[in-house]
Amino acid sequence: xxxxxxxxTTAGAAAVVTGAGVLGAAWAPGGATARAPWRVAGESFGDAxxxxxxxxxxxxxxxxxxxxxxxxxxEDRIDITCDLDRRLPETDPPDRQIIIGFGAMLELLAMAAxxxxxxxxxxxxxxxxxxxxxxxxxxxxxTFRADARVPKDPLFQETLARRxxxxxxxxxxPVSTDTVDAICAAANRGSSADGSVDAASRARxxxxxxxxxxxxxxxxxxxxxxxxxxxxxxxxxxxxxDGISLNGTAMGLLKMAxxxxxxxxxxxxxxxxxxxxxTYMALIDSAQGFVWLTSETNTRRDQMNAGRNWVRLNLAAExxxxxVQPLSQVxxxxxxxxxxxxxxxxxLGVTAPGVVQMLGRVGYAKSSPPPSPRWPLSSRLxxxxx
Ligand SMILES: Cc1cc2nc3c(=O)[nH]c(=O)nc-3n(C[C@H](O)[C@H](O)[C@H](O)COP(=O)(O)O)c2cc1C
Numbered sequence: 215x216x217x218x219x220x221x222x223t224t225a226g227a228a229a230v231v232t233g234a235g236v237l238g239a240a241w242a243p244g245g246a247t248a249r250a251p252w253r254v255a256g257e258s259f260g261d262a263x264x265x266x267x268x269x270x271x272x273x274x275x276x277x278x279x280x281x282x283x284x285x286x287x288x289e290d291r292i293d294i295t296c297d298l299d300r301r302l303p304e305t306d307p308p309d310r311q312i313i314i315g316f317g318a319m320l321e322l323l324a325m326a327a328x329x330x331x332x333x334x335x336x337x338x339x340x341x342x343x344x345x346x347x348x349x350x351x352x353x354x355x356x357t358f359r360a361d362a363r364v365p366k367d368p369l370f371q372e373t374l375a376r377r378x379x380x381x382x383x384x385x386x387x388p389v390s391t392d393t394v395d396a397i398c399a400a401a402n403r404g405s406s407a408d409g410s411v412d413a414a415s416r417a418r419x420x421x422x423x424x425x426x427x428x429x430x431x432x433x434x435x436x437x438x439x440x441x442x443x444x445x446x447x448x449x450x451x452x453x454x455x456d457g458i459s460l461n462g463t464a465m466g467l468l469k470m471a472x473x474x475x476x477x478x479x480x481x482x483x484x485x486x487x488x489x490x491x492x493t494y495m496a497l498i499d500s501a502q503g504f505v506w507l508t509s510e511t512n513t514r515r516d517q518m519n520a521g522r523n524w525v526r527l528n529l530a531a532e533x534x535x536x537x538v539q540p541l542s543q544v545x546x547x548x549x550x551x552x553x554x555x556x557x558x559x560x561x562l563g564v565t566a567p568g569v570v571q572m573l574g575r576v577g578y579a580k581s582s583p584p585p586s587p588r589w590p591l592s593s594r595l596x597x598x599x600x
Contacts, residue, residue, distance in 0.1 A: 245448050245451065245452070245461055245462075245584070245587075247452045247455075248451045248452050248455035248459075248587035248588070249455075249584065249585050249586075249587060249588070250588075250590065251268070251271060251272065251588035251589070251590055251591065252272060252374060252585040252588070254268065255268045255269050255272060255373075255374065256268075256374075259591075261286070262327065262330055262332050262358055262360075263286055263290075263292050263327075263356075263358055264286075264591065265326065265327075265330055266323050266324075266326040266327040266330070266332070266334070266358075267284055267292070267323065267591055267594075268326075268591055269322050269323070269325070269326035269373055270319045270320070270322045270323035270326060271319065271588055271589075271591055271594060272322065272373060272374070272376075272585075272588060273315065273318035273319040273321070273322050273521075273525055274315070274318050274376070274378055274524065274525055274528060274540075275312075275314075275315030275316075275318060275319065276302060276305075276306060276311040276312060276314070276315055276542070277302055277305075277440070277443055277456075277457055277458060278456050278457055278458070278459075278586055278587065278588075279300040279301070279302065279312070279315070279443075279456055279457070280300065280456050280588065280589055280594065281296050281297045281298075281300035281301060281312055281315065281316075282294060282295075282296070282297070282316065282319055282353075282594055283295045283296070283297050283594055283595075283596055284594055284595050284596070285595070285596045285597070285598065285599060286595070286598040286599075287598065287599050287600075288599075288600065290357055290358045290359065291355060291356070291357050291358070292323075292355070292356045292358075293352050293355055293599075294316070294320075294352060294353045294354045294355065294356065295350065295351075295352055295353055296309075296312065296316070296348045296353055298348065298349070298350070300312075300456075301347075301348065302439060303439070304435045304436045304438070304439040304548060305430065305436050305439055305440070305542075305546050305548065306546065306547070307347075307547050307548055308346055308347065308547055309344075309347050309348045310512070310517050310547065310571075311542065311545075311546075312348065313348075313353075313514055313517035313518055313521065314517055314518075314520050314521035314524060314571060314572065315521060316353050316354070316518060316521060317517065317518035317519060317520060317521020317522045317523075317524070317525075318521040318522065318524055318525035319521075320336055320354060320356065320518065320521070320522065321403070321521070321522035321525045321526060322373060322525060323356060324336070324356075325367045325369065325370040325373070326370065326373070327358060327364075328364045328365065328366050328367060328370070329366055329370055331360060331361065331362050331364065332358045332359065332360055332361065332364065333358075333359050333361040333364040334356050334357065334358055334359075335356070335357045335359065336354055336355070336356050336357075337354060337355045337356075337357070338353070338354050338514065338515055338518055339351070339352070339353065339354070339514055339515075340352055340354070340355050343513065343514045343515075344514070345514070354518075369400060369526060369529040369530060369533065370529075371533075372529040372530075372532040372533050373529065374585075375532050375582070376525070376528050376529050376532045377532070377537070377582055377583050377585070377586075378528070378538070378539055378540065378583075378586070379537035379538060379539050379579050379582070379583060380497060380539060380583065381497075381537060381579035381580065381581065381583065382496060382497060382500045382579070383500040383501065383502050383537060383575070383576075383577025383578060383579055384500075384502075384577060384578045384579065384580065385500065385502075387502070387577070387578040388411060388502055388503075389411050389502045389503045389536060389576050389577060389578065390411070391411055393534055393536060394409035394410070394411055394503055394505060394576065395409070396530065396534060397409070397505065397527055397530045397531045397534060397536060397576070398505060398527065399530075400526045400527055400529065400530030401507060401523035401524070401526050401527045401530075402523070402526070403519045403522040403523045403526065404509075404516070404519035404522075404523070405507050405508060405509040405516060405519045405520045405523050405571060406507070406508055406509075407505065407506070407507050407523055407527055408505070408506055408508070408562075409503060409504060409505035409506065409576070410503060410504055411502060411503035411576075415504070416501060416502075416503060416504065418561060419501070419504045419561065419573075420498055420499060420501055422544050422554065422557060422558055422561060423498045423501075423541045423543065423544060423573075423575070424495055424498050424499075425544075425554055426541070426543030426544035426546075426551065426554050426558075427491075427494050427495065427498060427541075427543050428491070429543065429550050429551050429554060430543045430546065430551070431490065431491050431494075433548070433550045435548070436546075436548060436550075437480065438480065440458060441476050441479050441480055442476070443456075443457030443458050444457060444458045444459075444460055444476065444479065445457050445458065445459045445460065445461065445587075446460045446461075446465060446469050446474055446475075446476075447460070447461060447465060447466045447469045448461045448462075448466060451587050455587030455588055455589055456587065456588075456589060459586065459587055460474065473485065473486060474486050497539065497575070498541060498575065500575075500577060501541075501575035501576070501577060502575075502576060502577035502578070503575070503576045503577070504573060504574065504575055504576065505527060505538070505572075505573075505574050505576055506562055506570055506572060506573045506574070507520045507523050507524060507527070507570070507571045507572040508562065508564050508568055508569065508570050508571060509568060509569060509571055510567070510568045511567045511568065512567060512568075512569045512571075516569075516571070517571065520571035520572055523572075524540070524571075524572050531576065535578065536576050536577070536578060537576065537577055537578065537579035537582075538574050538575070538576050539574055539575050540572055540573065540574040541573055541574060541575055542572070542573065544557075544558040544573065545558065545569075545570055545571070545572070545573055558570060558573070
């Protein structure tokens with residue numbers, strides 16, 4: 215059984231640890247270091263579980279918190295727990311979105327394992343479903359079994375290309391109903407997926423999303439939570455490759471000029487504050503259609519399935535050349551959002567105990583963003599147990 219130390223000293227894993235990768239070097243600029251997990255994902259780390267985890271950590275997850283902790287157990291098992299400090303208590307009080315991120319991660323884990331000839335059996339919440347919030351109990355146990363006949367999923371080919379897009383979508387290039395249907399069809403893991411490019415429904419959802427964004431932004435606690443997670447400039451992103459990254463040369467210059475600071479982002483009237491508000495509005499307005507995931511109940515397992523489906527939908531969109539961005543504000547469960555939350559469920563025809571688990575805009579973007587930062591896999595591993 216590999217210990218963490220052993221894992222860290224294998225050649226491939228050394229690259230994961232330093233974040234440098236085979237191509238890069240330890241002195242790679244901040245952005246490159248923070249993105250190294252995308253470059254090294256295809257390497258071999260001496261254990262099928264690590265090989266699959268190297269892809270799994272690239273999953274979409276709320277605010278890129280990467281709340282997972284992995285413990286290799288015995289020869290074939292991974293015990294998965296949540297780093298409770300990496301939750302989003304203001305925007306996600308019941309940890310629903312956090313679980314969606316875990317679901318996405320587990321879907322990629324199973325896909326990546328299948329590529330190497332392993333079937334993965336996933337036992338969700340083996341110690342009981344944590345309610346109303348997550349606790350230290352295991353989120354899931356994943357057991358690997360060699361199986362040369364396990365089917366490979368063609369969507370896996372998109373894993374390294376998959377992105378959450380924060381680009382303006384092309385107003386001259388509508389998305390067809392057939393394309394939306396094809397993307398939604400990929401989400402076949404239990405919760406259901408739907409979408410619309412109909413002009414009237416699009417206008418109503420844009421209006422809802424705009425109002426949701428204003429509420430999240432103008433509520434001190436939720437805005438504050440996001441500001442605290444902003445990594446402004448390449449150095450900040452390299453130091454903490456998670457949260458909301460505002461990097462690149464232009465951002466570095468604005469930071470140096472003192473125009474973008476956490477204080478300015480938190481001050482109504484300041485340029486940084488007002489631009490934060492209007493930039494996201496413009497993204498919402500450019501939606502060419504919407505997709506959403508619903509479930510008939512809202513158990514932790516439903517949330518997991520929604521996560522598995524979200525990443526499948528995101529991968530299928532990538533395959534179709536369509537860009538996707540979740541717009542989660544109106545699905546958030548903090549008191550100030552309550553009436554918009556209800557309005558959204560009604561708009562999408564969902565009645566309790568069913569819920570809308572995910573809502574996102576779709577469209578064509580002129581370019582694809584670079585991969586988002588990730589912590590190296592080694593930093594998410596805790597010592598193996600017998
Ligand atoms: C449950 C959930 C909710 C999300 N909500 C939003 C959102 O409201 N706005 C947004 O821009 N991205 C949202 N995202 C996308 C994440 O921010 C994104 O997955 C993360 O930053 C990692 O980036 P990547 O998907 O490009 O790898 C959400 C993702 C998940 C899984």
